[in-house]
Amino acid sequence: MALRTVEVGYLARVEGEGSMRIVLRDGVLEEARFSIFEAPRFFESLLRGRKLDEAPDITARICGICPVAYQTSATQAMESALGIRLDDRLRALRRLMFCGEWIESHALHVFLLHAPDFLGYDDAIAMARDHREEVERGLKIKKIGNELIALLGGRAVHPINARVGGFHSAPHPRDLAPVRERLAWARDAALESVRWIGGFELPELERDYELVSLRHPERYPIDEGRLVSNRGLDIGADEFEAHFEEEQVPTSTAKHARRKGGGAYLVGPMARYSNNWDRLSPLGQQAAAEAGLGRVCRNPFQSIVVRAVEILYACEEALRLIDSYEPPEAPAVEAQPRAAVGFGWSEAPRGVLYHRYEVDVEGRIVSANIVPPTAQNQASIEEDLRELVLRNQHLDDEALRRLCEKAIRNYDPCISCATHFLRLEVERR
Amino acid sequence: MPGKKRLAVWKLASCDGCQLSLLDLEDELLRIAGAFEIAYFVEASSATAEGPYDLSLVEGSIATAHQAARIREIRRESRLLVPIGACATAGGIQALRNFRDFGPFATAVYPRPEQLDALETSTPVAAHVPIDFELRGCPINKRQALEVLSALLAGRTPNVASHSVCIECKLRGTVCVMVARQLPCMGPVTHAGCGALCPAYGRGCYGCYGPMETPNTGSWSGWWQQRGMDEPDLRDVFRTFNAWAEAFREESERHGS
Numbered sequence: 001m002a003l004r005t006v007e008v009g010y011l012a013r014v015e016g017e018g019s020m021r022i023v024l025r026d027g028v029l030e031e032a033r034f035s036i037f038e039a040p041r042f043f044e045s046l047l048r049g050r051k052l053d054e055a056p057d058i059t060a061r062i063c064g065i066c067p068v069a070y071q072t073s074a075t076q077a078m079e080s081a082l083g084i085r086l087d088d089r090l091r092a093l094r095r096l097m098f099c100g101e102w103i104e105s106h107a108l109h110v111f112l113l114h115a116p117d118f119l120g121y122d123d124a125i126a127m128a129r130d131h132r133e134e135v136e137r138g139l140k141i142k143k144i145g146n147e148l149i150a151l152l153g154g155r156a157v158h159p160i161n162a163r164v165g166g167f168h169s170a171p172h173p174r175d176l177a178p179v180r181e182r183l184a185w186a187r188d189a190a191l192e193s194v195r196w197i198g199g200f201e202l203p204e205l206e207r208d209y210e211l212v213s214l215r216h217p218e219r220y221p222i223d224e225g226r227l228v229s230n231r232g233l234d235i236g237a238d239e240f241e242a243h244f245e246e247e248q249v250p251t252s253t254a255k256h257a258r259r260k261g262g263g264a265y266l267v268g269p270m271a272r273y274s275n276n277w278d279r280l281s282p283l284g285q286q287a288a289a290e291a292g293l294g295r296v297c298r299n300p301f302q303s304i305v306v307r308a309v310e311i312l313y314a315c316e317e318a319l320r321l322i323d324s325y326e327p328p329e330a331p332a333v334e335a336q337p338r339a340a341v342g343f344g345w346s347e348a349p350r351g352v353l354y355h356r357y358e359v360d361v362e363g364r365i366v367s368a369n370i371v372p373p374t375a376q377n378q379a380s381i382e383e384d385l386r387e388l389v390l391r392n393q394h395l396d397d398e399a400l401r402r403l404c405e406k407a408i409r410n411y412d413p414c415i416s417c418a419t420h421f422l423r424l425e426v427e428r429r
Numbered sequence: 430m431p432g433k434k435r436l437a438v439w440k441l442a443s444c445d446g447c448q449l450s451l452l453d454l455e456d457e458l459l460r461i462a463g464a465f466e467i468a469y470f471v472e473a474s475s476a477t478a479e480g481p482y483d484l485s486l487v488e489g490s491i492a493t494a495h496q497a498a499r500i501r502e503i504r505r506e507s508r509l510l511v512p513i514g515a516c517a518t519a520g521g522i523q524a525l526r527n528f529r530d531f532g533p534f535a536t537a538v539y540p541r542p543e544q545l546d547a548l549e550t551s552t553p554v555a556a557h558v559p560i561d562f563e564l565r566g567c568p569i570n571k572r573q574a575l576e577v578l579s580a581l582l583a584g585r586t587p588n589v590a591s592h593s594v595c596i597e598c599k600l601r602g603t604v605c606v607m608v609a610r611q612l613p614c615m616g617p618v619t620h621a622g623c624g625a626l627c628p629a630y631g632r633g634c635y636g637c638y639g640p641m642e643t644p645n646t647g648s649w650s651g652w653w654q655q656r657g658m659d660e661p662d663l664r665d666v667f668r669t670f671n672a673w674a675e676a677f678r679e680e681s682e683r684h685g686s
Binding site: 044 | 453455474475523526632
């Protein structure tokens with residue numbers, strides 16, 4: 001426990017203002033930095049003293065784009081503290097709602113935020129003038145993801161139905177019929193979109209990442225699994241802080257996470273895909289192959305293609321879960337508070353999201369630690385930039401700026417960052 | 430683009446969820462983009478244009494010195510300024526620090542808080558500059574956002590109800606969860622706008638739209654005191670996403686520090 005920075009870990013600003021700074025001196029790279037200036041909001045402090053059943057709703061407010069991931073990691077951490085495990089029916093419902101979040105979050109990033117980079121537009125609205133069909137298809141896929149969350153959760157942003165132990169209410173099977181029909185359309189549309197995005201020209205870059213993601217014995221990881229990597233990591237949630245640490249860096253209000261004794265690592269779609277290709281559906285595997293993906297991805301620009309494949313998978317998985325849905329006996333499992341520490345994680349659209357809470361016998365939170373995906377990816381983002389700049393020094397400042405911004409968006413680091421609060425300064429001395 | 434109203438969307442301390450609600454207007458998005466000149470909306474576009482703007486929607490609270498200066502600039506550049514969401518209208522969940530000693534609050538998260546630009550309080554936009562209208566909610570209701578945009582185009586005042594969530598339950602035909610299930614529900618004191626979601630899903634309203642006009646919070650607390658809710662819980666129930674909104678703040682302070 002010598003490294004106290006882990007104890008006081010705080011949320012990265014997954015959205016907000018970031019800047020990038022590249023410094024080259026005589027063709028030698030001196031600095032390649034991605035900084036986040038998002039205002040700190042001190043969630044881990046404000047959680048202290050709150051009741052444990054408030055954690056899902058409070059932590060959802062960390063991110064309006066992936067509140068279901070926050071609610072899932074928080075509820076699962078609290079359930080581990082309380083010593084309860086949900087039955088298969090409740091877990092399936094939780095996974096179904098999570099599929100909606102993957103669909104909406106990925107569709108937002110792929111179609112509205114990242115695709116314009118590959119086709120040379122300032123935004124999706126300008127892109128829609130020339131590619132109206134694809135943009136409208138993307139918007140419709142995104143809308144169906146939101147509809148699925150809203151059906152199960154009440155609303156798409158900060159849904160209200162999830163709680164520690166399950167849900168406040170569970171749907172009747174007939175409630176799912178309309179969204180099932182829409183999801184069947186979305187699955188076909190997603191397949192079309194994988195083909196479209198598979199045709200994008202990707203910049204060249206190969207990196208030897210440590211790819212870190214959840215892995216589940218049977219299914220592609222969304223809501224549960226062990227944390228694994230291509231370098232032999234294989235741990236449960238209670239071991240996370242023994243293997244990873246966060247540190248405060250002067251240039252960022254988001255802490256940087258590193259593998260202890262190692263270095264930068266990668267979380268998110270590419271890591272999930274590479275570690276779990278064999279858990280994808282046959283259709284997902286086939287679509288990935290047709291779009292030019294191997295079983296392992298090392299070019300970060302392939303992430304947009306992987307996201308498109310994951311949208312397809314999430315649609316298929318949601319359909320499977322709806323078709324096998326049986327209402328749970330009770331919408332939630334009740335439990336008495338006890339003094340304990342609970343650990344929880346899930347695969348947010350941007351990568352693994354870890355929560356740890358210490359709670360007292362009254363059911364109040366004593367301490368909290370939350371490690372979001374973007375904190376974990378910051379070091380890899382900077383390493384990508386370094387490599388990319390060294391390979392592309394021949395480009396003029398404008399072209400280099402665009403390329404670097406596109407590379408940062410590979411990580412879907414946050415909406416505001418991903419769209420353009422980036423200030424790139426290229427200094428050539 | 431002469432003749433088109435110029436729209437700007439800004440982000441201060443927040444989660445992005447209210448801006449995202451604008452992008453969640455999937456069926457209307459391309460038409461909105463046709464009806465307005467979207468002059469500044471970094472969440473959606475790389476292209477940004479200088480002010481002045483006809484309408485600025487502001488998400489987020491003022492939580493840094495930089496944001497305090499920025500909101501003044503935004504005000505100067507905007508004909509109409511409309512804060513959207515609980516952060517912009519009430520300081521947000523991050524305003525819980527306003528009730529605490531800031532030093533320990535900050536060091537619990539960051540080992541070196543002196544490196545941060547962070548004010549000791551998180552405050553709403555209206556505490557810094559005059560505003561023209563506001564949209565409540567954590568998050569806002571995207572239909573209400575559309576109403577604000579439509580009203581601007583038509584040159585009228587937005588039509589947004591200011592009654593309580595209770596009325597929305599009645600309109601929706603939801604059985605009262607306070608009466609039928611004895612669940613603490615903040616519906617009687619909470620501003621409408623969500624469509625009374627929580628009671629429809631079998632839980633009590635948790636007040637994410639903030640206080641309604643002239644809420645009788647004292648009566649609400651008395652009711653739950655009689656039914657055994659203790660002081661810390663009464664304090665905290667008013668101290669969530671709209672904790673710094675005056676009516677909720679005062680009621681929470683009656684039940685603890």
